[in-house]
Amino acid sequence: MQIDMFPPADDERTGMTMQWTALVALLVVTVALAVGWRATQGRARTTPQVADAGHDGGADWADVLASAGTTLGERATFLQLSAEVCSSCRSTARTLGDLAAATPGVVHVEIDVDDRPDLVRATRMLRTPTVLVLDPDGAEAARASGAMTPAQARTALTAVEGARTAGRTS
Amino acid sequence: MTENRTTTAPAGIDPRGPRVAAGVTAVLLAVVVLLGASQAALVLLTVVAVSFLPGAVRGPQATWQAWLFRVLVRPRLDAPDHLEDPRPPRFAQLVGLVVTAVGVVAGFAGALAVVPWAAAVAFVAAALNAAVGLCLGCELYLLGRRLRPSA
Incomplete structure (x- = not known):
């Protein structure tokens, strides 16, 4: 490795300017990622109702719950898919656990994706935690990913019940 | 009602520790970026990579950055409202180790x-x-x- 002991002053200055520009660009990228990530955290989106014939979700949630030693909640079930390496899974589990404990008919189940890798494929989930909100029939009504706040969890619950009372054609 | 299917977690750590440590590491990595493709950048990136090693092997509490947090920062803070599972931040240390090690190996080769690019990521x-x-x-x-x- 050849080291230039006396680089021309101009080159030195250009190099430093470039590196500062690179650092500013990195900060912009970091802020953009942080803002984008925050915006999607924990927000439940209602799951579009697909026709059962073309349904390839591949998971019977009542069966999955049975294998986890529980059953569907009478109002709603929060099925949380977690991983060991995920820290927001812990806070989400606390949030949903508290909601389920305080709300009759609401069940919270946490499943480790390393125990059930088939569910990762079946749900096409991309990050942990992914929370499926199941209606009393075991159909996926809404879904959220990332850390969930108590307010977001309550909103998700209301959305599921709202969708049911609005009536479904099927 | 919660059915917890995750395995029994090891003792929790203060969740602010890994974040403060990441801040210290980020400052060092910013300096590496500023040093550009130079020997000095390679030396500093090597220091950062070696610092990730105890974190990845023993856990995030084992790094010198975590020690700084315990000695300098934590005494000035209130007790944390909850403790955190150390396994996710330990995995983060492993990811940091892999990324910086790529830069270090390329630099010595x-x-x-490659050094400022690895530092940038x-x-x-x-x-x-x-x-x-x-x-x-x-x-x-x-x-x-x-x-x-599929397994």
Whole structure:
């Protein structure tokens, strides 16, 4: 490795300017990622109702719950898919656990994706935690990913019940 | 009612520790970027990579950055409102180790130009962790799992 002991002053200055520009660009990228990530955290989106014939979700949630030693909640079930390496899974589990404990008919189940890798494929989930909100029939009504706040969890619950009372054609 | 299917967790750690440590690491990585493709950058990136090693092997509490947090920062803070599982931040340390090690190995092999690039990637990850608690490696964990052939 050849080291230039006396680089021309101009080159030195250009190099430093470039590196500062690179650092500013990195900060912009970091802020953009942080803002984008925050915006999607924990927000439940209602799951579009697909026709059962073309349904390839591949998971019977009542069966999955049975294998986890529980059953569907009478109002709603929060099925949380977690991983060991995920820290927001812990806070989400606390949030949903508290909601389920305080709300009759609401069940919270946490499943480790390393125990059930088939569910990762079946749900096409991309990050942990992914929370499926199941209606009393075991159909996926809404879904959220990332850390969930108590307010977001309550909103998700209301959305599921709202969708049911609005009536479904099927 | 909660059915917890995760395995029994090891003793919790203060969740602010890994974030403060990530902030310290991010500052060092920013300096590496500023040093550009130089020997000095390679030396500093090597220091950062070696600093990730105890974190990845023994856990995030084992790094000197975590020691700084315990000695300088934690005594000035209130007790944390909850403790955190040390396994996710330990995985983050492993991701940091891999990314910086790529730069170190390339640098010692003569490709000094790779050093600031590796530092740049690690900087974004560390800065996100420090600023908003986002663990980039943890978000990518599932993508890695999906790419693995079905077991």
